[in-house]
Amino acid sequence: MNNDTVQITGRNRIVLWISLVVALLFGSGGMNIAYAADAGVGSDSVEARIAPIGRVQIEGQEPIPENVVSKTEGEEKELIAAPRPSRGDYPDIGVSSRAVVWVLAQMHLFFAALVLAVPLFVLVIELMGFKTGDERYDDMAHEFMKISLTGFSITAIFGGSLALALFVLYPDLMGYMMRVFGAQWLVYAGLFFLESFFLYTYYYGWKAMRYGNLKWVHLTLGLLLNASGMTIMVLSNSWATFMMAPSGVNEVGAVIGNIWEVMKGPLWNPINLHRFIANIAFGGAVVGAYAAFKFLSTSDPAKRAHYDWMGYTSNFIAILAFLPLPFAGYWLMAEIYAYSQQMGITAMGGILAWLFIVQAVLIGTILLAGNFYLWSGMSRTEGSVRYQPLIKYIAFVLVICFLTWVTPHTLMLSASEIAELGGSHHHILGPLGIMPAKNIAVNLMLVVTFLSFQLYRRSDKIATVSWAKAGNALLVAIYVVAMVNIIFLGVYYGYFTNTVYKVGSSVAQVGSTLVVIIAGIVIDSLMFRNAKTLPSHWGRIPDRSQYALFALPIAFTWLMGLMGYVRSSVKTHWHVYTVMKDNSPDNFIPTIGYAGNMITIVTVLFLLFVLFMFWIANLSATKQSKPVGALEGGAG
Amino acid sequence: MNILAKTIGFSLALTLVFTSVTLLLPQVEGEAPVDEKVDLGALTMDDFVAMGERLFNNKGTCTLCHKPAPLGRAPDIAGLDMVATSSKRLADERYKGEAKDAEGYIRESLVDPSKYVVATWGKKGSNDSVSPMPAVNKAPILLSAMEMDAVIAYLQAKDGNEVTVSLPSPEAAAEVAAATPAQGSAAAPVLAATPEEALQKYTCAACHSMTSIDVLVGPGLSDVGARLSVDQIRQSIIDPNAVITEGFPAAMPADFAAKMTVKELEMIVNYLAEKKK
Numbered sequence: 037m038n039n040d041t042v043q044i045t046g047r048n049r050i051v052l053w054i055s056l057v058v059a060l061l062f063g064s065g066g067m068n069i070a071y072a073a074d075a076g077v078g079s080d081s082v083e084a085r086i087a088p089i090g091r092v093q094i095e096g097q098e099p100i101p102e103n104v105v106s107k108t109e110g111e112e113k114e115l116i117a118a119p120r121p122s123r124g125d126y127p128d129i130g131v132s133s134r135a136v137v138w139v140l141a142q143m144h145l146f147f148a149a150l151v152l153a154v155p156l157f158v159l160v161i162e163l164m165g166f167k168t169g170d171e172r173y174d175d176m177a178h179e180f181m182k183i184s185l186t187g188f189s190i191t192a193i194f195g196g197s198l199a200l201a202l203f204v205l206y207p208d209l210m211g212y213m214m215r216v217f218g219a220q221w222l223v224y225a226g227l228f229f230l231e232s233f234f235l236y237t238y239y240y241g242w243k244a245m246r247y248g249n250l251k252w253v254h255l256t257l258g259l260l261l262n263a264s265g266m267t268i269m270v271l272s273n274s275w276a277t278f279m280m281a282p283s284g285v286n287e288v289g290a291v292i293g294n295i296w297e298v299m300k301g302p303l304w305n306p307i308n309l310h311r312f313i314a315n316i317a318f319g320g321a322v323v324g325a326y327a328a329f330k331f332l333s334t335s336d337p338a339k340r341a342h343y344d345w346m347g348y349t350s351n352f353i354a355i356l357a358f359l360p361l362p363f364a365g366y367w368l369m370a371e372i373y374a375y376s377q378q379m380g381i382t383a384m385g386g387i388l389a390w391l392f393i394v395q396a397v398l399i400g401t402i403l404l405a406g407n408f409y410l411w412s413g414m415s416r417t418e419g420s421v422r423y424q425p426l427i428k429y430i431a432f433v434l435v436i437c438f439l440t441w442v443t444p445h446t447l448m449l450s451a452s453e454i455a456e457l458g459g460s461h462h463h464i465l466g467p468l469g470i471m472p473a474k475n476i477a478v479n480l481m482l483v484v485t486f487l488s489f490q491l492y493r494r495s496d497k498i499a500t501v502s503w504a505k506a507g508n509a510l511l512v513a514i515y516v517v518a519m520v521n522i523i524f525l526g527v528y529y530g531y532f533t534n535t536v537y538k539v540g541s542s543v544a545q546v547g548s549t550l551v552v553i554i555a556g557i558v559i560d561s562l563m564f565r566n567a568k569t570l571p572s573h574w575g576r577i578p579d580r581s582q583y584a585l586f587a588l589p590i591a592f593t594w595l596m597g598l599m600g601y602v603r604s605s606v607k608t609h610w611h612v613y614t615v616m617k618d619n620s621p622d623n624f625i626p627t628i629g630y631a632g633n634m635i636t637i638v639t640v641l642f643l644l645f646v647l648f649m650f651w652i653a654n655l656s657a658t659k660q661s662k663p664v665g666a667l668e669g670g671a672g
Numbered sequence: 673m674n675i676l677a678k679t680i681g682f683s684l685a686l687t688l689v690f691t692s693v694t695l696l697l698p699q700v701e702g703e704a705p706v707d708e709k710v711d712l713g714a715l716t717m718d719d720f721v722a723m724g725e726r727l728f729n730n731k732g733t734c735t736l737c738h739k740p741a742p743l744g745r746a747p748d749i750a751g752l753d754m755v756a757t758s759s760k761r762l763a764d765e766r767y768k769g770e771a772k773d774a775e776g777y778i779r780e781s782l783v784d785p786s787k788y789v790v791a792t793w794g795k796k797g798s799n800d801s802v803s804p805m806p807a808v809n810k811a812p813i814l815l816s817a818m819e820m821d822a823v824i825a826y827l828q829a830k831d832g833n834e835v836t837v838s839l840p841s842p843e844a845a846a847e848v849a850a851a852t853p854a855q856g857s858a859a860a861p862v863l864a865a866t867p868e869e870a871l872q873k874y875t876c877a878a879c880h881s882m883t884s885i886d887v888l889v890g891p892g893l894s895d896v897g898a899r900l901s902v903d904q905i906r907q908s909i910i911d912p913n914a915v916i917t918e919g920f921p922a923a924m925p926a927d928f929a930a931k932m933t934v935k936e937l938e939m940i941v942n943y944l945a946e947k948k949k
Contacts, residue, residue: 115889115923117889286888286889287810287811287877287878287879287888288878288879288888288889290888290889292887292888329675329676329679332675332678332679333675374796376806376812377737377745377804377805377806378733378736378737378806378812378813381736381737381745382736385736386702386736387700387701387702388702390697390698390700391694391697393693393697394690394693394694394697397690397693398690401686444697583682586679586682586683586686587682587686590683590686590687591686591690594687594690605702608702608704608812609704609705610811610812613812614810614811614812615811618704623704624701624702624703624704625701625702625703626701627699627700627701628694628697628698628699628700629694629695629697629699630699631694632690632691632693632694632695633691633694635690635691635694636687636688636690636691639687640684640687643680643683643684643687647680
């Protein structure tokens with residue numbers, strides 16, 4: 037055999053293993069298999085050629101003393117590819133494992149969203165109460181906490197059930213996830229202790245730390261409650277985003293990065309932001325339903341006034357958080373497209389595209405309900421008469437935009453229907469089916485919703501500044517220019533250039549909407565400084581308006597369920613996209629109808645659990661009066 | 673109680689409205705790709721072209737992006753004569769690949785789409801130097817060499833051009849099948865015709881980068897020819913545990929000697945020996 041040939045004999049294998057053990061024991065060479073090659077030869081020697089990747093010993097020659105190099109932690113980590121489970125590796129429990137996990141995960145997420153959001157705006161409301169000295173804010177904040185308190189336990193129950201179901205039904209996936217995230221799970225679990233500590237001290241310490249410096253201590257507890265809750269959320273988000281767009285692993289799923297590199301995938305922050313905002317909107321909507329129920333259940337004017345105000349505040353929180361949500365959604369989708377155009381198109385242009393019709397119905401419902409509630413609320417003050425004529429125009433724009441949004445691009449048609457239509461697309465309605473039309477519609481809906489909000493806020497005030505007319509003219513001009521710009525950008529770049537410009541123009545449309553919102557807030561806050569205030573009558577609102585406050589949480593809950601379906605489905609037949617295939621019997625994307633049924637089940641379940649949560653909250657305030665007999669017995 | 677009943681009734685009714693909307697829409701299921709079983713003994717070129725068309729529309733996910741304007745996010749391949757188009761692109765000074773003919777160009781564009789990026793279709797900010805298209809032989813698409821051949825056959829045949837790819841031969845399949853334990857699924861294995869196909873067939877790139885010295889699971893191989901002799905490369909394939917690169921576990925399968933044909937092994941060895949960058 038040629039002397040240059042690299043080979044290791046049986047004897048040398050023993051040497052190799054001994055050397056390996058010694059290296060491991062003394063940490064000198066770690067797992068290196070470091071052997072000498074034929075030394076003293078020129079640059080064409082075996083040693084020189086293979087030195088960059090390793091050293092070998094030529095049979096029959098003395099080993100060259102190795103250079104002792106400390107290994108880094110990363111080098112010592114064993115690289116293990118993601119598992120490749122076969123169909124038989126998935127336990128069969130007689131019902132769809134995916135359906136079980138779907139229900140448990142969604143219930144956990146609904147309650148988690150609620151209990152993360154409520155303390156957030158509770159803290160803001162408490163701070164407002166503290167700064168203004170108005171104790172009504174403090175009482176309302178406390179009541180918000182009271183009604184959501186049971187939600188923490190329900191979240192934990194569903195979270196535990198979900199974890200159990202995942203480990204039982206998807207053992208390979210969970211084994212892999214445990215390996216990838218390692219000690220992060222312990223941090224996650226540890227944070228629950230912290231959150232519980234801050235939750236109970238914050239809630240039960242409310243009355244004990246109500247005034248003075250103690251209030252600051254209480255506010256700090258609230259801040260720490262939110263900080264631990266938010267950290268829990270972003271940690272768990274990293275699992276979902278890792279499954280969608282894995283980072284810190286190689287092509288076969290072996291971990292090559294540290295935990296930070298695993299967590300900070302391309303979709304992590306977009307999801308963090310999107311969920312953060314959506315949670316607030318969702319939380320606001322749910323507690324709004326509580327206020328509406330209490331409002332309808334009482335005829336006491338004082339209580340009706342209180343719950344009307346509470347309902348208004350909840351709606352305000354929900355709609356205010358909802359307005360920027362589509363923009364966070366844009367960012368998320370843009371990042372999905374940047375990560376994988378294929379994944380983006382699967383969501384927006386593939387078989388999942390149909391669900392955006394349903395999304396349009398849901399968002400349309402939310403916007404119509406939110407606007408309707410604001411218009412109804414104008415009856416609280418006489419000053420609203422000035423703005424009421426505008427409502428019909430706002431309603432008109434909302435309805436037209438809503439109809440545009442729900443117009444599908446293609447329909448499943450029979451041959452005769454296609455012949456009758458003159459093609460698969462209707463020549464007038466067809467163009468309304470594609471994204472540019474939808475972008476125009478959604479931006480205009482947001483603009484007019486903000487207009488409703490602005491009119492409502494103005495209805496109990498009269499500006500006293502000298503430049504009020506000019507300010508109004510400027511505001512009208514901003515609205516008109518923005519709306520024309522939104523339509524122009526959508527039509528011109530959407531239909532007369534290629535797709536690249538279409539996407540770019542949607543950013544400018546969003547910009548126009550944001551300009552309206554920011555300009556509206558800035559101008560109004562300046563114009564209505566020291567304004568004359570007209571009397572407002574809390575509680576003077578039609579009963580039917582309260583149903584808008586029930587429509588909001590139902591639509592939000594359903595919408596969250598729907599978006600969960602698309603977020604999970606874009607991974608198609610992968611547990612962890614591109615590195616771990618899903619070979620379970622449920623590795624297909626279910627139909628939109630099946631998803632609709634599942635979402636309805638979880639929405640109804642959520643509704644029942646929320647009713648339970650509200651009932652428990654009221655139970656604590658209910659006091660049984662002493663029975664007459666007992667009274668007599670006690671007296672006797 | 674009346675209010676509670678009204679509230680629940682309203683909420684349920686609204687929920688059912690949303691549910692009914694989903695039931696009115698087309699009910700399409702997104703099935704996971706299923707490997708086709710192909711009887712190579714009876715396979716005709718028409719079958720092969722038809723298979724390519726199915727792959728183009730389904731597993732290959734080509735039609736997600738390659739659609740007619742204004743819906744497409746990539747050139748409308750189905751509407752273009754790709755053989756004629758390939759000739760034009762090969763002559764373009766922006767072309768960076770090594771293909772000489774339409775078949776080579778299409779295969780190259782499937783596995784390395786950035787070799788030629790059609791103007792205006794490049795990744796944002798790349799000045800049309802980087803394609804947003806994924807390599808179809810990698811996850812998540814994972815077309816095999818034979819499947820890529822079928823797609824090429826379809827793209828050639830659909831406009832009446834001569835199909836230049838060869839049918840996967842049953843003899844080659846039988847040879848590979850004899851050397852490979854039955855897996856009970858998928859298409860019959862095909863003898864690799866080129867080094868690239870052989871590397872693809874044995875999924876070398878899953879653990880080794882061929883274009884850099886970056887570490888995936890094993891060391892990058894872009895300079896392996898400069899580091900190891902032909903014999904050393906051969907030995908590292910057929911007996912990978914004989915010598916293991918420093919810092920790497922013994923993760924390379926040790927059964928390539930039993931799986932590879934001599935021709936495939938030599939193709940891979942010679943191909944790697946030339947990698948000296």
